[in-house]
Amino acid sequence: MSAATKLHKTSWCALRQLQQYRTKATLSGSSASIAKRNDLFNQEQRRQRDAVGRIDKIEVRYLGLPEDVTLVMNSNISTPYNCAQHLSEGHCKRSALALIDGSVPWDMHRPLQESCTLQLLNFHVSEPHPVNKAFWRTCSFMLGAALNRAFKPEAGLQLHSFPGPNIKSGSFVHDIVLQTQNWQPTKEEMRAISAEMVKLAAQDLRIERLDVQQDLAQEMFKDSKYKSEQLPSIAQQTQGRVTLYRLGDHIDISRGPMVGSTSFLGKCTISAAHKVAEEGAAGAFYRIQGVALPSGFQLNHVAFGVLEERSKKPYHPPRPKTKGKDKRHSDPRSTSSS
Known part of the structure; x- marks a missing residue:
């Protein structure tokens, strides 16, 4: 083996080791942030329960x-x-x-x-609008959890927010930022995200709500650039309180309400990913869209296909400014229609 070949092999091995180290470090940092966020959620949940005192x-x-x-x-x-x-x-x-x-x-x-x-x-009551809105909002929340599961660390995924439910739009939505400006997802990638949604539904995860003070929310999301930017505006609208929701270990900000469990999600398709704007030198802002039926609802393949096609149409909700930021950094709750 020539010296040049040995050097190339040594350099390649070193590069592989460095890439593996970086991946492990990213995974470790992400896992640590999620674990800390959940620890703070659990502590505050216990504190509020203990503070009830006398039971009326x-x-x-x-x-x-x-x-x-x-x-x-x-x-x-x-x-x-x-x-x-x-x-x-x-x-x-x-x-x-x-x-x-x-x-x-x-x-x-x-x-x-x-x-x-x-x-x-x-979902069979005579006036289904409130429960339908809660279902649509929950689908967006679940989509955030599914995206976290589906993307590898090197994609640089950051969750931004999900606009309030607008059933007439034909799709539920979650906004994200990726460290690429030219992501064009394949059908296989969209199916993989859809599969993560189905897995969450099968787990029958209880969806928990917790109202916290702004300073605690800031501590929980200090490693999340966009959530940290959104929190002051949210707290200003709600007298310093922030409403959080959790399924599994995924925690996000939403005014709610949501349905009680992931098991209410039935047939689901993540159908589109639209680039909304560039974000910095290398990243871009994407809007992920999907459509779903509540569990137990039956719809033939052709009819559901019509819904899938409709859900691909770009969704443009109102996105007011967050203090000091442009429209891309909108408060996820201020765009809510509920």
């Missing part, structure tokens, strides 16, 4: 099948899902969202604060 009883008047009934529950502890557990297993499985006092959409796993009326909503 409330009366929850359930309105619906098989009959209206009054339940005595615990203030700031009992959730609509706990109420459903007093009714039947079917109520637990079918109920995607709650409606409080006839007008306030409420997460299934969010504690009730005072006496109220309660309706449990599924």
Whole structure:
């Protein structure tokens, strides 16, 4: 073997080792950020539960099948899902969202604060708009988790935000930034992201909500450039509070509400990725779009194909400015239609 060949081989091995080290370092840093974010979420969740103190009883008047009934529950502890557990297993499985006092959409796993009326909503109710919006919003949230799972570290994926649900648009959406300005996804890549969505649905992950102070949210997302930029504007609109949601180990910002579990996602296709703008010298801003049906809904292949084609059309939601930033750095909640 010549000296030149040996040098080339040595240099190639060193390059491979360096690439592997960088990949491991990136994975380690990303995993550490996710773990810390979840630790802070768990700590605050426990703190809020411990702060309840004296447990007051409330009366929850359930309105619906098989009959209206009054339940005595615990203030700031009992959730609509706990109420459903007093009714039947079917109520637990079918109920995607709650409606409080006839007008306030409420997460299934969010504690009730005072006496109220309660309706449990599924996708077959006579007025499905609130639960459909919650489903669409949840699909965007799940898409963020799926994208995190699907992309390799070297892609430089950063989650930006997801606009509020607009069912008439024909697609749910998540905005991201990648360290490339010319990504044109193949059909195989889009199928891979769709498959991650289906995996999340199969895991039946509970979707948790937590309201926190801005300073804690800033600590949780200090390693996320875009979330950090969005938080001051969000907190300004909500008296210093920020609403977070979690499924598995994925945590993001959203005003909610969302459906109670990933299992409510049925047939799903991630159909399009549109480049929206360049971001810096090497990166670009992309909008990922998809369409889905709630679990249990049946639609023939041709009809669903029509929905898939419609969902590919570029979606242009209103994107107001965040303080000191351009329109690409919009607050994900300020673009929400709910």
